[in-house]
Amino acid sequence: MRMTGPDFVVAGPPESGGTRLAAALARHPALRLSWPDHDPRDGPSDVPGDAAEALWAETVTGLLGGSAGAPTHRQGLLAPYLLADFAAQQRLHERVAYPRLLVALRDPVDRAYAAWARARAAGTEPLADFVAALDAEPERARAGCGWGPRYAELGRYGVQLQRLYTLFSPSQVLLLRYPDLLAAPNSVTDRARAFLGVRPAPSRDRWARPGALDGTRDDGTRSGGPPPELRARVLDVFREDVRLLESVTSRAFGAWLTAAGERAPAASPSAPPGGPGAGR
Template identity: 40%
Template sequence: MPLPDFFLIGAPKAGTTALHAALRAHPQLSFASVKEPKYFMCGDARPRRETQRGPGDAHSAQEWVWQRDRYEALFAGAPQGALLGESTPFYLYDLDAQRRIAAARPDAKLVAVVRDPVDRAYSNWMHLWSDGLEPEADFLAAVRDEDRRVAAGWAPFWHYRRQGRYGEQLQHLLTLFPREQVLVLRYRQLVDAAGETLDRVSRFLGVAEGQVGAAAPENVRPYVDPDARRTRLLRPVLRAGFALGAYAPPQVWRAASRPLLRAYHAGGAARPTLSVEARREVQAPLLDDIAVLEEVTGESFADWRGEQGRGEFRARQGRISP
C-alpha cells in the first residue's frame, strides 16, 4: 500500500491537533485512521523501555504503531484518488524520524506549525500536569529538571524546552527535503486567520481551497489547582493507574481513567499567568535558536523575544483565562 503523501509533523501543543481536525473534513484528503501513530519514530522496532521512563510513558508507548503492515493498514479505507496524510507532532523534533520519512517518502510534503517556544512549553507542562502525570506543580521547577529527565530516559513530550528549538529542527529537515516541500506556519496564523491559513495549506497540498471550516480548539485541558482537595486525593490514584497501565492493553486503562479524569478536571480553575521572571528564564537559552529560525524561514519572530506570552487557543478567542 502507498505511504502518506503529506505529514503534519509538529510541533506538539502548537495547534497541530486543531489543524488535523480541520483538514480531516476536506473531501480530497484522507488521514490515517489513528492520529499520532508515531511509526517513523520507531524504525520498525518496538519502542525501547529505556526511552520510556517518565510517568505514563510505558503505557503510552503501547499505542505506538511500529510494525510496517499495521501502519500501512491505517490507510486502507482511503477513498480512491484522495491524498493520504498522517499527523505525528513529534516528527519535527525527532531527527531520526525526519530521516526515515525522507528515505521512505522523499517526495512527501510536510507541514510544521511553530508557536512561541515559552508558550508552547508552558502549555505542554499544563497538559501533563492536568492529566495527573507531571510531578512538579511549578512549571519553572519542571523546566529546571528537564536535563535530568532527558538523561533518565523520559519520552519526548517531557522535553519542554528542547521541543521548542524549531530553528535547529527545520535546519535539519531542509537538508533532507527541498524548501518547496516544507510549509511552516505560525500558531497565531492558525488561530487569528484560520480560513486564510487553511486555504494556504490546501494550496500547498494541491487540493481545492474553501473546503474546510475554521480550526476549532482541540486538545485543551482545564487547569487543576494543586491545592484543591480533589487534586490531592486523585493524583496518586491517577499516577498509580498510569504505572499499572504499562502492563495492560492501552484501551483498558483509557476506559478506566475516563471517570477519574472527569472528576479530576471538575471545577477547573483559571490558568495562572506565567510571570515575566519565569518567562525570561525559560526564554534565555532559546534566543539563539530563534535567530536560527529567522535565518531558515526568512521571517521575523521578534515577538517571541518579548516578556508577554499570547496565551492558548481559547484564551486568544476571549473564552477563558490564559
C-alpha cells in the same frame, strides 16, 4: 524503490494547533488523516518506553510501510513529535518520495508552559514548578524518557528545521504561525489545502468559530502562556535557538524573546501556498 507512505504529515509539536489543523484537513473529501489513539497533548509520563509514545511510533512505522490509499485521496499523518525526532524524519525520507510537511510554530515559551500545565492536570508531570521541569530535561533525556516531558526541546525549532532541511527541500515544508491559526483559521486551512494540491473546501466545511484551537478561549484570544515574571526567567533557554530559527527561515521571530511574547494575533496569511520556497 521507495515504499508507500503518507503523502503529507502534520508535524507541529503538541500545543501548537496541529491536532485541530489535522481535523480540519480531514474534513476535505480528498484528504485522509491518521493519528494515534492517544492524544499527544495529554503527554506521556517520564517512564521510559511509555505506551503512548509507543503507539505514536507504531503509527508512524505502520503508515510508512503501509499500502497506498485510493488514488483520489491524499493520505496524511499527524505526527506531533516528528519535527524533534530526526530518526523518524530519516525513515520518512527513505520510504516516501516527496512528502509535504505542515508545521505550525508557536511561541516556544508558551508552548512549553501549556504542555507542562496539561501534563500537570493529567497527573503525568510530578514537578509542580515549571522552571524545575525545564531544568530536569537533560536528566530525563539521559534516563530515556519520551518526548512528552521534553518541554523545551520540542520548542527548539531552529535546530529542528535546520536538520529537517538536510533531508527535505524547504519547498516541501509549509510553515504556519500559531497566531495566524487564531486570527484566520479558515484562511490558513485553505492555504494548507492548496499547498497539498486540493481545492478549498465548500462553505459548509469551515471552522466552527475563530478560536477553535488548542489553548484558546471561546472569544478566540490566546491563553495558556506563563505570567510575565515567569516568562522572563526562561527566555534565555530559547534565545539562541530563536536566532537560529530566524537565520534558517529568513523570518522574524523577535516577539518570542520579549516579555509579552507573541500575544496579538497576526494578520491573515497572504503568501501564495504553493511553488518554490512556499514553505519559507
